[in-house]
Structures are given as C-alpha cells and as structure tokens.
Amino acid sequence: MGLRVAEIQLVNCGAQPYVLEGYPRLSLRDDRNDPVEVAVEHGTAGITSGAPAVDAPPERVTLAPGQAASMAMVWRNLVTDSTVAAVTARIVEIEPRSGAPRLWLRLALPVDLGNTGKLGVGPWTAVGR
Structure with a gap:
C-alpha cells in the first residue's frame, strides 16, 4: 500500500521558553x-485515515529549555500514472512557527512520494521526557 509515516522532533536548546502553535510550514x-x-x-x-498523530487538533505547546515537541508527516509511495516521474526528497525544510528561521533536515531515508504529490502534516505536540 506504500503508506509512510515519519516523526520529527524539535528540542528547545535555548535558555527561554519556546512557543509553538498549530502546524509547522514544510517544503x-x-x-x-x-x-x-x-x-x-x-x-x-x-492520503489515509486513522493516523491520530497527524489528525490531532492543534494546541499551543510551550517548551521549557531542554523540552521537545514533535510533528508527524504521512504520505504514500504510490505511482498512479506511469507517464509521470516518481518524486523523492531527502531534505525537509521546516519553519517551526511563523517568522522563525527555516531549518533544513537531511533525512537518512527519503520521502518517496511516488507521483501522488501529497504530504500530510500533523500539528506540534509535546513530547514527554
């Protein structure tokens, strides 16, 4: 079925609280x-149904120094048209919150979209440590 789900974590390495709301911007x-x-x-x-981490309602997340938040991505590696090239991405560019510097994350395993052209993104959620 080609269903893929990946989680990305953001850790507050600063000395002040860091507030996240809603969804990160991704490319x-x-x-x-x-x-x-x-x-x-x-x-x-x-894309699919029944992925609670991606379909959760957005909430405000305040990270104290050292705390983490995560977000999930979901996609299908599916080729529906043999005349359209399959797409693979090894870098996720993330803007954690509006106006924040964009972060580049080089992935060990690619986002292999096939030719669906769709990526689902979940909201930030606090990570218990």
Whole structure:
C-alpha cells in the first residue's frame, strides 16, 4: 500500500521558553537541494485515515529549555500514472512557527512520494521526557 509515516522532533536548546502553535510550514527538496513540487496539507485527508498523530487538533505547546515537541508527516509511495516521474526528497525544510528561521533536515531515508504529490502534516505536540 506504500503508506509512510515519519516523526520529527524539535528540542528547545535555548535558555527561554519556546512557543509553538498549530502546524509547522514544510517544503521538500531533492538530492540537489532543488524544491520538490508537493501539496502539503494539514492532516491525512486524501492520503489515509486513522493516523491520530497527524489528525490531532492543534494546541499551543510551550517548551521549557531542554523540552521537545514533535510533528508527524504521512504520505504514500504510490505511482498512479506511469507517464509521470516518481518524486523523492531527502531534505525537509521546516519553519517551526511563523517568522522563525527555516531549518533544513537531511533525512537518512527519503520521502518517496511516488507521483501522488501529497504530504500530510500533523500539528506540534509535546513530547514527554
């Protein structure tokens, strides 16, 4: 079925509380750092159902120094049209909150979208440590 789910954590390495609300802004990049065309949407609609980490309602998360938050991504590696090239991204570019510096995360395993062109993103949630 090609269903994939990945979690990304953000740790507050600063000395002050860090507030996150809602969803991070994401974009994908290929091996050459070029942007990948993908529709990034909140939740799992059109991809799958029953992924609680992605479909959870957004909440305000305040991270004390050393605390972490996570967000989940969901996609399908599915090729529905053999005339359209499959897409693979090794870099996730994340803006944790509006106006924050964008972070680049090079992945060990790629986001292999096939040719679906869809990526579902869940809200930030606190991580218990």
